[in-house]
Amino acid sequence: MINNERGVVDVSPKRNYLPIVFLILLVLLLILVVVLFFYPLDLTKAEKESLVLCGDSTFYDSCSLDKPYYCSEGILIKKASLCGCEEGQKIGEDCIYGLASGEKNVSLKYSLEGIENQIVFPVYSGVANYLKNQSKIVTYSGKEIISRRESNLINIDEETQELFLIPLVKEIQNLGKTKDDQARIAISLVQNIPFGETDKVVIFLGGEVPYTRYPYEVLFENEGICEEKSNLLAFLLRELGYGVSLFYQPTENHASLGIKCPFEKSYKKTGYCFVETTGPSIIGDENIQYAGGIELFTKPEVSLISEGLIFGEENFYEYEDAKKMAKIYSDLGRTGYANSHDFRELAEKYGLAEVYNL
Secondary structure: OEEEOOEEEOOOOOOOOHHHHHHHHHHHHHHHHHHHHHOOOOOOHHHHHHOOEOOOOOEOOOEOOOOOEEEEOOEEEEOHHHHOOOOOEEEOOEEEOOOOOOEEEEEEEEEEOOEEEEEEEEEEHHHHHHHHOOOOOOOOOOOOOOOHHHHHHHHHOOHHHHHHHHHHHHHHHHHOOOHHHHHHHHHHHHHOOOEOOOOOEEEEOOEEEEOOOOHHHHHHHOOEOHHHHHHHHHHHHHHOOEOEEEEEEOOOOEEEEEEEOOHHHOHHHOOEEEEOOOOOOOOOOOOOEEOOOEEOOOOOEEEEEEOOEOOOOOOOHHHHHHHHHHHHHHHHHHHHHHHOHHHHHHHHHHOOOOOOOO
């Protein structure tokens, strides 16, 4: 540094930052090469996630938010010794709950892209009997009455059954390679549960009304009517992370489910795609004919159950198949479509039911 008449002049050597900048650029280039090699850009978002996550978005070698599950090499397993139990008693790697008595297995069939399979799932009479004794009566003051949505949420949100339904959600998450495939398995599984009414009634306001089964009871008894099966599917899809609503058409007295989907493909511009639950059908097929030749014409009442993921953002092939089915109905009529080659292909792909019940 030199002092002169004009001031101070800094003549110290300037620092050369070029090697540092070059080193940073080299590191960034190496990172880019590694990402491109191990993380191909042509994978879908869901496929990329599956490289490092289990089906419920738990990272590898980590405990799930749902105890006692642990993500081991892409599969959710029970590992209570590490992850603990939400409730109940820890026995080995499992969590055992007090109502887990009277065990039996139910075979839950499902179809995914024409391939049929099944989940063998344990259910317990102790849980089913407990639920049968739970009151569903909600007391209001004045002239207020419980809404259909509130009634459905009482069934769906029952806390005890949740402990015993979450293991089924985990089975589905292990089977589906993508989130949408998980939804497809859950939908097909519920659709394949036989349609059947219960003989049980409850006393309400001095009269008898039909008893509505809880979602767990539908599994245990391996049967249900439209509203009961829709409630079960609403629980499963909500736990899988999807936006879900329930549809009810009072004129036809029919309940069905709506799964959040691209608005332009949704049912009657509701933002949700139509899902029939009484039998195997195509997601988005709004043209189903029910027993007795009944069809759904009225705009449904929509009850929001959960906000969440949108189904079919990447590969909504069911939408095109549902349009193909509508064209078959239009061209051949309701009496001639069954002999159509195109119909038989779709029937095989989705395991379509012969009769749908209201």
